[in-house]
Amino acid sequence: MIEVENLSKQFGKKTAVDHLSFSVRKGEVLGFLGPNGAGKSTTMRMVTGFLPPTSGDAKICGISIVDQPSEAKRKIGYLPESAPLYNDMTVIAFLRFCAEARGLSGNTRNDAVARSIETCFLQSVAYQSIDTLSKGYRHRTCLAQSLLHDPEVLILDEPTDGLDPNQKHEVRQLIKRLGETKAILFSTHILEEVEAACSRAVIVDRGKIVADGTPTELIAQSGTGSLTDLFRKVTTLDTAA
Amino acid sequence: MKNVWTIFKRELFSYFNHPIAYAVIVVFLLLSMIFAFTLGGFMEVQDASLTYSFFAYLPFVLMVLVPAVGMRLLAEEHRSGTIELLGTMPISMGSVIFGKFLAAATIWLVALLLTFPIWITVNWFGDPDNLTIISGYLGGFLVACCFLAITLLVSAFTRDQVICLIVAATICIGIVLGTFDPFVRAYSKALPAGVSDAIRSLGVWDHYMSLARGAFRLQDAVWFGSIILACLLGTSTILTAKRA
Known part of the structure; x- marks a missing residue:
């Protein structure tokens, strides 16, 4: 339902999103992880039609957000950061x-x-x-x-940011429930959320996907049984050049 | 068109929820009346019309106050991030800008209509040509719309309300004073006659005063219409281009 194909965004000389491709099917909740500045929000803004991509395209239910923005926007519900x-x-x-x-x-x-x-x-x-x-x-x-x-597609940018634990729990339950009939893409910094609400997760770093799989697969990939370890292993510190 | 109406309703509601609309309307009424009763000599001139006592001073008041009403239209959306909501809804940037423009123009329509006591007064004491007065009000409203469109264009370049206010007011003041007949006469002495005529017909006075005198000419409609349209289209283009 969401098909992102080679999406790129350049701000001046800086590449915020670098040929990103992924897809989310109906009934799937995709967790979008990554350090601050990895390009998560920029990707979401492009998929929702707020920012025009430098190159590439995103298709919402088969409709291109670049060529038919009005029609595609009708299919999307968006919670900005x-x-x-x-x-x-x-x-x-x-x-x-x-x-x-x-x-x-x-x-x-x-x-x-x-x-x-x-x-x-x-x-x-x-x-x-x-x-x-x-x-x-x-x-x-x-x-x-x-x-x-x-909407058939929901895009949520850090939907649980700044909420108390009760509210976080409620929003996660809501995402899970909505995810049964929709395609949901949501970004988060809270790794437990991935296990609690997502059917799949990707980790983005510096505009590229560095890990992709179901929560169980990702935990297996980490080798230590902890998502945090995998996250730290595949992403770079924002202080690193 | 339905989208323009949706944006218009929200924006107008928001204006009347903020002190700025009321403040600007009150200041406008005060200033326009002060001008009419002092410089305009409304009570002394023995002339039952509003052309030179009231309408002639309107651009001086509008050149500063109109940018104060328009400056928040886009800046506020950027500051609160709601531009992202609008940008992801199936609404074109053009209808957003046009809806906002109409809402602010309505504020000026209300402000101008609230000067009705002076119209009652002139009808009480004399027998003015009311069609000329209506034409003058139309002229005043078009000047306000024109300055509003300029303010919107400026606000497309900056997210800061204060900078927008200063730059837009400077442009409007420049248009008003730069083409004000006594000033044009003073600075165009050294220039050939054709140049000062050109400056006058490029500026706001020629077109506005002809309406205030009750003459509706096609060239005035074209002048106001093209400035407003060009500024609004420019705003939309710049905002769209800035995101790319």
């Missing part, structure tokens, strides 16, 4: 706005908003202004936004 929101709106007004921007209107829009609010447990804050929300609620509001149009 740090969950950006319009602080001056209430949760429900924000979700209604996003639903309308996604082309939903009338009852379809209201039903979609109600469903998202329920899925992300936002009932208690629905009429609250977004700038008064805690980080956990902010994250879930942004996640709700990505689910409005019931």
Whole structure:
């Protein structure tokens, strides 16, 4: 459902993403790992159509994000890093706005908003202004936004970043549940998350894939039975040249 | 078009949730009235029209205040990261910019309409040509739209609201003062007559004052329309190119 083919991104002379290829099938949750600055967010921004790739392409349900961006974007739900929101709106007004921007209107829009609010447990804050929300609620509001149009593909950039352990657990369960019917690509720094929620994981370093497999395979690859050891072995420190 | 409406609604709602719209409207009303009653000599001139007492001073007020309304339109999206949400929705950059532009233009429509007491006054004391006044308001609104489009174009280059405000205001002040008749006369003495005429018809006054005097000419519509359109298209192109 997500097919990334030779995707590259160059910022000036710096190569952020270097001929990356991978695919995510329906019913699969792909964990996207890598140190800071490895090109995870850049890759996600290209796949969602926010950044145009320098070369290569990503196909969402067979539709190229480069050639038919509008059609491809309709299939994607996206949670950007740090969950950006319009602080001056209430949760429900924000979700209604996003639903309308996604082309939903009338009852379809209201039903979609109600469903998202329920899925992300936002009932208690629905009429609250977004700038008064805690980080956990902010994250879930942004996640709700990505689910409005019931997309076939979900792309989540660090969905559990900054959440407390309870919230992390809930979001992981949610990802797992959604992953049964969708294709999900999510990035994380928390390696346990990979075992808890992913059916497959890739490790990226300096714009290239350095490891790829199911959590069990990756742990076997590490030789020590720990994902952290494998991660440290295949990736470079950001201080290294 | 539906997307433009969605963006427009959100942006307008956001304006009325922020003090900036109210502040700008109040300052605008104060300044435009002060100009009308002092420099314009509204009470003294015995002329039942608003052309030279009120409309003639509007560009001086608008050149500074319009950039203050437009500066946050794009900067805020970049600062909060919501540009990433908009950029991944099936909405074109053009409709985002146009929707935002219309929302800010509506603020100026409201601000201009709120000067209605001066219109009531002039009708109370005299018998003005109300069509000329409507034409003057249309001119004022077009000047505001034009400055707004310039502000948007500037804000495509910078993410900083203050820099955007300063640069956009400087450009607008340059357009207003640089083509203001007494100034043009002063600095074009050494130039051939054709040059100063060209400067005048390139600038805002020629087109605006003809509307304020009640004359609707095709060249004025083309002048305002092409500046607004060029700036908005430029904004969209630059924003798209910057991501590549």
